[in-house]
Amino acid sequence: MKKTGAEIFIDCLKKLGVKHIFGYPGGVVLNIFDVLYDDKDLKLILTRHEQGAVHAADGYARSTGKPGVVLVTSGPGATNTVTGIATASMDSIPLVVFSGQVSTMLIGNDAFQEADIVGITRPCTKYNYLIKDVNDLSHIIREAFHIATTGRPGPVLVDLPKDVTSNKASPLCSDEVKVRSYNPTYEGNKWMIRRAALEIEKSKKPVIIAGGGVILSDASAELKTLAEVAGIPVTMTLMGLGAFPGSNKLSLGMPGMHGTYYANKAIQESDLLIAIGMRFDDRVTGKIAAFAPHAKIVHIDIDPTSIRKNVRVDIPIVGDAGRIMRDLNKAIQKETKKQWNEVRKAWLKQINTWKKQYPLSYTYSDEVIKPQFVVEKIYEITKGNAIISTEVGQNQMWAAQFFKYDKPRSLLTSGGLGTMGYGFPAAIGAQLANPNRTVIDIAGDGSIQMNIQELATAVIYKLPVKVAILNNHFLGMVRQWQELFFRERYSYSNLDVVPDFVKVAEAYGAVGLRATKPDEVEPVIKESLKVKKPVFMDFVVDWKEKVYPMVPAGAAIDEMLFEEKEGKKEKKKLKAVK
Amino acid sequence: MRHTISVLVENKFGVLSRVSGLFSGRGYNIESLSVGETTDPQISTMTVVTRGDDRIIEQITKQLNKLIDVIKVVDLVEVDHVEREMILIKVAPKQENKAEVLRLAEIFRGRIVDSSQRTYTVEITGDEKKIEAFIELMRPIGIKELVRTGRVAMAREGVKPK
Ligand SMILES: Cc1ncc(C[n+]2csc(CCOP(=O)(O)OP(=O)(O)O)c2C)c(N)n1
Numbered sequence: 001m002k003k004t005g006a007e008i009f010i011d012c013l014k015k016l017g018v019k020h021i022f023g024y025p026g027g028v029v030l031n032i033f034d035v036l037y038d039d040k041d042l043k044l045i046l047t048r049h050e051q052g053a054v055h056a057a058d059g060y061a062r063s064t065g066k067p068g069v070v071l072v073t074s075g076p077g078a079t080n081t082v083t084g085i086a087t088a089s090m091d092s093i094p095l096v097v098f099s100g101q102v103s104t105m106l107i108g109n110d111a112f113q114e115a116d117i118v119g120i121t122r123p124c125t126k127y128n129y130l131i132k133d134v135n136d137l138s139h140i141i142r143e144a145f146h147i148a149t150t151g152r153p154g155p156v157l158v159d160l161p162k163d164v165t166s167n168k169a170s171p172l173c174s175d176e177v178k179v180r181s182y183n184p185t186y187e188g189n190k191w192m193i194r195r196a197a198l199e200i201e202k203s204k205k206p207v208i209i210a211g212g213g214v215i216l217s218d219a220s221a222e223l224k225t226l227a228e229v230a231g232i233p234v235t236m237t238l239m240g241l242g243a244f245p246g247s248n249k250l251s252l253g254m255p256g257m258h259g260t261y262y263a264n265k266a267i268q269e270s271d272l273l274i275a276i277g278m279r280f281d282d283r284v285t286g287k288i289a290a291f292a293p294h295a296k297i298v299h300i301d302i303d304p305t306s307i308r309k310n311v312r313v314d315i316p317i318v319g320d321a322g323r324i325m326r327d328l329n330k331a332i333q334k335e336t337k338k339q340w341n342e343v344r345k346a347w348l349k350q351i352n353t354w355k356k357q358y359p360l361s362y363t364y365s366d367e368v369i370k371p372q373f374v375v376e377k378i379y380e381i382t383k384g385n386a387i388i389s390t391e392v393g394q395n396q397m398w399a400a401q402f403f404k405y406d407k408p409r410s411l412l413t414s415g416g417l418g419t420m421g422y423g424f425p426a427a428i429g430a431q432l433a434n435p436n437r438t439v440i441d442i443a444g445d446g447s448i449q450m451n452i453q454e455l456a457t458a459v460i461y462k463l464p465v466k467v468a469i470l471n472n473h474f475l476g477m478v479r480q481w482q483e484l485f486f487r488e489r490y491s492y493s494n495l496d497v498v499p500d501f502v503k504v505a506e507a508y509g510a511v512g513l514r515a516t517k518p519d520e521v522e523p524v525i526k527e528s529l530k531v532k533k534p535v536f537m538d539f540v541v542d543w544k545e546k547v548y549p550m551v552p553a554g555a556a557i558d559e560m561l562f563e564e565k566e567g568k569k570e571k572k573k574l575k576a577v578k
Numbered sequence: 579m580r581h582t583i584s585v586l587v588e589n590k591f592g593v594l595s596r597v598s599g600l601f602s603g604r605g606y607n608i609e610s611l612s613v614g615e616t617t618d619p620q621i622s623t624m625t626v627v628t629r630g631d632d633r634i635i636e637q638i639t640k641q642l643n644k645l646i647d648v649i650k651v652v653d654l655v656e657v658d659h660v661e662r663e664m665i666l667i668k669v670a671p672k673q674e675n676k677a678e679v680l681r682l683a684e685i686f687r688g689r690i691v692d693s694s695q696r697t698y699t700v701e702i703t704g705d706e707k708k709i710e711a712f713i714e715l716m717r718p719i720g721i722k723e724l725v726r727t728g729r730v731a732m733a734r735e736g737v738k739p740k
Contacts, residue, residue, distance in 0.1 A: 118592065119595070122592070122595065122596060122599055123599055123603050126646070127646045130591070130592075147646060179646065180588075180649065181587075181588055181646060181647055181648055181649040182646050303644065304640045304643070304644070305637060305640040305641050305644055308633065308636060308637075309637060
């Protein structure tokens with residue numbers, strides 16, 4: 001019996017194991033929404049903005065490893081997804097976004113609510129489709145999921161003209177997907193792996209830089225084995241935080257612009273850099289010409305274009321991070337019998353000296369709330385057992401510095417695109433996928449206003465996400481740059497009027513809490529965790545606070561600026577992070 | 579250095595803009611691009627002439643390979659190959675130069691494909707040097723219009739990439 005495109009669409013998603021779609025309706029997708037109306041197994045989470053839907057699907061995907069699914073209407077519905085798609089694309093997050101489109105015979109006529117979304121998203125999707133015939137629907141849906149989730153993952157968009165959803169076809173759903181021109185490499189070259197193993201054996205000062213690829217490949221166990229067996233310290237890029245336990249003594253925290261001194265120093269001094277599932281972003285490398293000058297570089301990545309794009313590479317290994325590390329671990333254990341700890345002793349001791357010399361720190365005050373203190377308290381109170389999402393700006397960097405991520409998929413942050421407004425909807429998506437976990441968005445007062453409407457979504461679906469707003473009444477990171485590099489000319493970075501976030505929360509039926517003094521921080525966090533509702537925590541923090549250490553743009557990563565200690569004012573004490 | 583890259587692609591809707599978008603989006607230049615079906619109507623060949631140092635060319639070939647619709651990429655600099663381009667050139671010679679045009683066209687194994695009272699349209703096929711040489715010879719005579727197909731290229735049989 002033939003079925004309509006809309007029915008085939010829903011059947012296919014269910015066969016593929018989809019439980020939740022994030023979306024928003026409109027004219028051309030009403031056929032699909034009509035089928036969804038009666039469906040008991042497939043739930044649509046109605047966000048309040050299509051951008052929110054995509055970020056929520058992204059948070060769902062990052063926190064679970066499963067693809068996030070989005071359904072929106074044509075024209076403005078579709079264009080509203082672009083920032084979300086680009087965010088996922090930069091961070092290699094598997095999403096399948098279905099956009100409605102005007103009927104095939106109207107395409108190209110500037111029809112009402114027509115947008116060439118396939119053209120618009122071509123550079124920010126892994127692949128995209130315009131379906132012109134209902135008979136292609138089921139295999140394209142399968143192909144879209146296949147492409148989104150394999151190789152280097154990424155967002156795929158499928159444009160669905162209205163008539164394709166109403167026309168009928170036999171619902172043949174083949175399980176087999178084969179795209180002749182798409183064959184990602186998973187197995188690493190054996191010879192290169194052997195060479196890497198030999199270099200590890202020879203090296204006196206090795207460092208691993210782990211990126212988001214380790215998390216995407218679910219390869220944390222392999223990474224831990226590699227690091228611990230061979231005694232190699234590990235630094236993690238923003239996207240890689242959690243790939244290796246942040247509280248492990250081999251962890252160096254994050255490298256780069258706002259990374260730790262000891263991570264940057266270790267990279268600069270190392271004789272062997274093992275980069276895994278990372279792409280040498282400029283925020284990590286600083287001045288390329290001065291980056292890791294003494295190191296041989298082993299680069300493991302599933303995407304050949306990442307290799308030698310920014311830095312020279314001595315041993316490139318293309319493939320899946322987990323499989324390659326498994327092979328590498330075998331090669332190391334087989335070929336080297338030395339006592340690694342003995343060999344690495346001097347190096348690890350040197351690193352510990354750097355750690356003691358310049359730990360991550362800030363100046364505590366018991367008069368004003370320091371934003372770092374809030375993040376530290378969240379870490380303490382949740383015992384590190386929470387899913388943290390972030391917005392972008394200072395909040396993001398403090399969340400990366402002062403919370404130690406011990407498990408993969410516990411930090412959701414827009415690394416590549418740096419999208420303000422990402423964290424809150426991402427937290428909502430993650431909470432839906434992880435109903436029993438604590439999910440906290442660490443936010444700035446600027447960023448939270450970019451998708452604040454999603455509070456309605458959190459309330460209606462009873463998703464008790466917590467938002468910790470580090471409220472400095474400024475676009476803090478912009479202000480920081482203006483203070484340091486533009487003679488304190490705060491051009492358009494003062495937010496002047498910030499809404500009363502407690503009242504905003506209450507207006508939506510959520511809970512609002514406020515802390516203005518350091519001793520109120522802990523009670524507010526604890527209270528928020530008790531409440532089974534979404535909570536906005538408004539932390540009124542010291543607006544003058546800056547993210548340190550900092551590598552000025554264009555400098556080498558060991559040329560770091562540190563916090564200037566303001567004389568010796570009483571009550572201020574340097575507080576090191578344990 | 580200039581490279582001629584031959585790209586085998588799925589003959590799908592939008593594939594040309596995926597390839598050209600890759601070049602424009604990443605700031606690589608295209609000196610010429612020609613596209614046509616192969617014997618298999620589902621597959622097309624694109625011949626792209628581009629320029630860049632080794633690092634850029636390596637990125638270009640990798641990025642092309644990464645496109646889902648790309649089946650195969652060959653940088654022809656690395657293999658023995660033949661290259662051809664065709665031009666149509668319309669010249670308006672003075673009376674005393676008319677014979678010269680015909681003579682040069684013959685030397686270059688070109689063909690007069692059209693003529694009017696005042697103009698000749700000449701078709702020339704060849705490698706880049708030959709084409710450039712002919713254009714230079716026509717310049718003083720008076721070129722009215724010039725169109726080029728862009729380069730097409732093919733690896734010689736039995737020659738494997740280095
Ligand atoms: C959508 C978007 N617009 C602009 C920027 C540029 N930008 C980066 S950080 C920042 C300030 C963020 O302010 P806020 O959210 O208050 O966070 P804070 O830095 O104060 O923690 C801006 C405007 C961006 N990253 N994203």
